[in-house]
Amino acid sequence: MSPEPPPLLEVRDLVKRFGGFRALDGLSLDLRAGEVLGLVGPNGSGKTTCINTIGGLQRPDGGVVTYDGRRIPGLRPHRLSRLGINRTYQSPRPFASLTVRENVLVAATEGCGSTPPDLDTLLASLGLAGQAARPAGELNSAEQKTLDLARALATAPRLLLVDELAAGLNPTELLRMAERLRALADRGMAILVVEHLMGFIERVTDRVIVMNAGRAIFGGRLAEAVRDGDVKRVFLGGAHGG
Amino acid sequence: MGRGWRELCLIVLPTVAIAAWAPNLYGNVLLLFNFVLYITLAQGMNAIYGFTGYLPFGYVGFFGAGAYGFAIAAMAGVHPAAALAVAGGAGIALGLILTPLLRLSGAYFAIANLAAAQAVYQVVANPALAPITKGPYGVSLSAVFAPRASYLVAVALMGATMAAIVWLRNGRFGLALMALRDDPVSAASAGVNIVRARTIAWLLSALVASLAGGAFAWQISVFYPETAFDMSISIFAIVFTLFGGAGTLLGPLIGVLLLYGVYNWIGIAVPQYFQLIYGALIVVLVLFLPNGLVSLLTQRGIRVP
Amino acid sequence: MLYHAVLGGLVYGLYFTLVGLGLNLMFGVMRIVNLAHGDVIMLGAYAAWALFTAWAVHPLLAALAILLAFTAIGIPVYYLIVPRLLRARDAEMLSLILFFGLQQIIEAAATIAFGTTERSIPGRVLGHHPVRILGQVLPAAWVWAGAVSAVCVAALYLYLYHSPPGMLTRAVMSNREEAKASGIDVDRVCSLAFGIALALAGIAGVFAPFMLGSVTPAIGPDLNIAAFAVIVIGTLGNPIGTVLGGIIYGVSLMLMQTFLSAWANLLPNLLLIAVLLVRPSGLLGRRVRRA
Numbered sequence: 001m002s003p004e005p006p007p008l009l010e011v012r013d014l015v016k017r018f019g020g021f022r023a024l025d026g027l028s029l030d031l032r033a034g035e036v037l038g039l040v041g042p043n044g045s046g047k048t049t050c051i052n053t054i055g056g057l058q059r060p061d062g063g064v065v066t067y068d069g070r071r072i073p074g075l076r077p078h079r080l081s082r083l084g085i086n087r088t089y090q091s092p093r094p095f096a097s098l099t100v101r102e103n104v105l106v107a108a109t110e111g112c113g114s115t116p117p118d119l120d121t122l123l124a125s126l127g128l129a130g131q132a133a134r135p136a137g138e139l140n141s142a143e144q145k146t147l148d149l150a151r152a153l154a155t156a157p158r159l160l161l162v163d164e165l166a167a168g169l170n171p172t173e174l175l176r177m178a179e180r181l182r183a184l185a186d187r188g189m190a191i192l193v194v195e196h197l198m199g200f201i202e203r204v205t206d207r208v209i210v211m212n213a214g215r216a217i218f219g220g221r222l223a224e225a226v227r228d229g230d231v232k233r234v235f236l237g238g239a240h241g242g
Numbered sequence: 243m244g245r246g247w248r249e250l251c252l253i254v255l256p257t258v259a260i261a262a263w264a265p266n267l268y269g270n271v272l273l274l275f276n277f278v279l280y281i282t283l284a285q286g287m288n289a290i291y292g293f294t295g296y297l298p299f300g301y302v303g304f305f306g307a308g309a310y311g312f313a314i315a316a317m318a319g320v321h322p323a324a325a326l327a328v329a330g331g332a333g334i335a336l337g338l339i340l341t342p343l344l345r346l347s348g349a350y351f352a353i354a355n356l357a358a359a360q361a362v363y364q365v366v367a368n369p370a371l372a373p374i375t376k377g378p379y380g381v382s383l384s385a386v387f388a389p390r391a392s393y394l395v396a397v398a399l400m401g402a403t404m405a406a407i408v409w410l411r412n413g414r415f416g417l418a419l420m421a422l423r424d425d426p427v428s429a430a431s432a433g434v435n436i437v438r439a440r441t442i443a444w445l446l447s448a449l450v451a452s453l454a455g456g457a458f459a460w461q462i463s464v465f466y467p468e469t470a471f472d473m474s475i476s477i478f479a480i481v482f483t484l485f486g487g488a489g490t491l492l493g494p495l496i497g498v499l500l501l502y503g504v505y506n507w508i509g510i511a512v513p514q515y516f517q518l519i520y521g522a523l524i525v526v527l528v529l530f531l532p533n534g535l536v537s538l539l540t541q542r543g544i545r546v547p
Numbered sequence: 548m549l550y551h552a553v554l555g556g557l558v559y560g561l562y563f564t565l566v567g568l569g570l571n572l573m574f575g576v577m578r579i580v581n582l583a584h585g586d587v588i589m590l591g592a593y594a595a596w597a598l599f600t601a602w603a604v605h606p607l608l609a610a611l612a613i614l615l616a617f618t619a620i621g622i623p624v625y626y627l628i629v630p631r632l633l634r635a636r637d638a639e640m641l642s643l644i645l646f647f648g649l650q651q652i653i654e655a656a657a658t659i660a661f662g663t664t665e666r667s668i669p670g671r672v673l674g675h676h677p678v679r680i681l682g683q684v685l686p687a688a689w690v691w692a693g694a695v696s697a698v699c700v701a702a703l704y705l706y707l708y709h710s711p712p713g714m715l716t717r718a719v720m721s722n723r724e725e726a727k728a729s730g731i732d733v734d735r736v737c738s739l740a741f742g743i744a745l746a747l748a749g750i751a752g753v754f755a756p757f758m759l760g761s762v763t764p765a766i767g768p769d770l771n772i773a774a775f776a777v778i779v780i781g782t783l784g785n786p787i788g789t790v791l792g793g794i795i796y797g798v799s800l801m802l803m804q805t806f807l808s809a810w811a812n813l814l815p816n817l818l819l820i821a822v823l824l825v826r827p828s829g830l831l832g833r834r835v836r837r838a
Contacts, residue, residue, distance in 0.1 A: 076430065077431045078430050078435045078436070081430075095425055095429070102417060107432035109418075110433035111434070155432070155433060295637070295640070299643065343820075349574070349639050350823060352640070353779065353819070354820055354823045357816040361817055369809070518655035520648075521649065522648070524644060524648025525628070525648040528632065528645040
């Protein structure tokens with residue numbers, strides 16, 4: 001084993017309760033710079049809650065999140081953004097009445113703690129250059145998803161949380177999106193991907209964590225996960241959690 | 243920020259100049275004053291509704307607080323300029339007290355704000371407080387009466403408010419506000435400190451309304467709680483803003499000139515018929531032109547200042 | 548005195564449940580805020596007054612007529628404005644402004660039609676003698692108003708929870724889009740709810756001359772504030788929760804009038820703000836704001 005740098009993101013025993021329901025029940029994970037980690041599991045297993053809790057949208061009820069050697073318990077999203085943590089949303093949330101360029105401009109001016117990327121280059125690299133002057137509300141849903149990503153990238157994040165970016169994209173768009181995420185990781189970004197489409201996970205991730213009922217039941221490569229007994233039970237049996 | 247300077251020079255300065263010069267051409271200064279007042283209030287409403295989406299149905303609460311802040315200070319013998327500062331302070335103080343309302347969304351906020359304005363009115367008008375506010379019996383400020391000076395103060399305030407809208411329209415802060423209006427959750431992700439941003443917008447619009455109230459008190463010098471807390475002040479400000487187009491500089495200005503013009507043309511003689519027409523106009527407006535007159539242009543991709 | 552205030556407040560609060568009931572039904576089903584609600588109540592009051600003055604129609608009979616007439620008027624009015632309104636981007640906000648416009652129209656038309664004179668219906672029409680309940684004496688009109696309110700709440704409950712169109716209404720209340728997707732004729736369900744909401748306001752209006760002493764075309768906005776206070780306390784969007792709001796409102800108003808009368812008129816507003824700040828979702832609510 002070569003000596004590895006410490007993880008950029010360390011999550012230890014994360015707990016999030018909604019009333020009596022434990023959406024996260026002691027989840028732990030590590031994520032290094034340049035690594036893409038997939039989070040898979042049945043509906044309700046806590047994947048989105050995990051992203052919401054790390055991303056500051058929800059306060060954890062227990063556990064520790066360490067980012068870049070610093071604890072970030074309950075910091076609000078705008079603070080996290082300036083620290084270099086950003087995300088996309090399951091259903092895209094553009095600023096509908098602002099133009100595409102203004103959408104990324106807000107993020108670059110308000111949410112970037114370092115040097116923001118050149119916005120025109122960013123939009124061009126994501127295929128949005130032609131839409132720059134259009135109100136974001138007029139984009140189709142695939143374009144809005146891409147805009148969500150563009151807005152996150154405008155803050156020059158070091159950790160990107162991606163919540164079901166692939167759902168609703170056609171195969172060509174899917175492929176392009178996968179390549180983009182890989183390219184970002186190759187340049188040193190740490191990326192946490194929640195996704196249902198296994199083909200996409202396979203293509204993008206270095207490693208996956210399989211979740212069930214708020215816990216990690218498997219960690220490793222996707223190919224190994226499909227051979228794992230617990231994973232099979234959760235996905236095929238469907239009796240527990242769900 | 244070249245566009246901002248252009249708007250300042252081509253729209254704000256001429257408006258201020260015309261308003262300041264108008265009393266030399268037209269004798270009814272009170273009517274001119276009301277135009278200036280409503281442009282100010284509509285732009286102040288614009289700052290909060292147009293840029294953050296919060297609809298303050300009780301906007302008149304700040305106006306009344308400013309009017310009474312001015313009146314109480316003036317009755318205590320304070321110089322009018324200092325009394326205006328008291329008016330602004332009263333608005334900011336009320337705004338701070340009501341800041342928690344910003345946690346509410348949509349209709350909840352509008353209703354709570356309406357109730358808050360009513361509550362302030364009921365406190366001011368309460369006979370138990372007559373030694374301070376003169377209660378329901380009204381105030382008289384004949385000692386500081388100065389129609390010309392108070393008119394010019396109102397014009398200056400209008401200019402400053404319009405300049406603030408230009409800043410919001412073209413600056414980084416206004417963009418952040420509009421992002422938060424469209425989607426507060428993703429605005430937070432994009433780095434906007436949403437609590438701070440909307441509090442600033444809120445206090446700004448509270449300050450505008452309360453200073454307008456102070457200028458109003460100075461101008462008319464005799465008034466009652468019902469006058470200073472008249473719900474139709476809120477409503478006029480909302481309707482003018484909406485009619486022209488919220489979130490723009492020209493929209494509220496056009497809204498006031500057209501609608502308040504019509505109001506003075508037919509309204510005074512037969513108030514009920516005017517109210518009828520006004521109500522119908524609002525209904526038609528909301529159903530057929532919900533984004534105001536300027537949307538006729540913006541829908542075609544034309545940017546309206 | 549305390550006991551009398553509490554009992555009187557209960558009956559009074561039952562009436563104010565009816566005042567808020569229609570407003571809450573409309574918000575619950577359509578997510579629109581009827582700022583003209585108080586003026587619909589005012590119209591109900593004038594309808595009852597006109598029927599009584601012209602043909603000596605008993606108010607309870609008038610209430611029945613108003614129930615039918617207001618529902619029948621409400622349905623076409625719904626189709627005229629609401630579907631179009633709900634297509635807008637910010638329908639909840641725009642509804643405030645639109646219904647404010649309607650409120651202006653109604654108030655102006657009523658002023659033109661009836662003048663600004665205070666109108667009332669003699670209290671003896673609803674019973675010559677005060678009624679003794681649990682050892683306390685209350686005006687007969689109060690008891691009738693409370694009883695009719697209770698009947699209206701029960702009827703609305705039966706409608707919503709035990710009738711086929713009521714089930715559909717609740718489906719629309721919980722999720723309009725999903726209801727539409729599953730094939731429910733949302734506009735039909737909503738138009739009926741809209742009509743019922745207006746009818747409930749109209750019936751509340753029948754008793755307004757008795758409960759308020761007299762009516763003028765300008766009583767709408769004040770009734771609206773009271774109705775808002777009631778439904779916000781009792782949980783916005785939950786019609787049955789209105790009962791809790793009405794009773795808390797009525798009892799606290801009576802206590803204030805008994806023990807601190809100079810500041811009693813502040814109460815509805817302060818209650819409303821306090822409840823919104825402490826529990827924005829209302830006392831029974833579970834809606835949480837996330838940002």
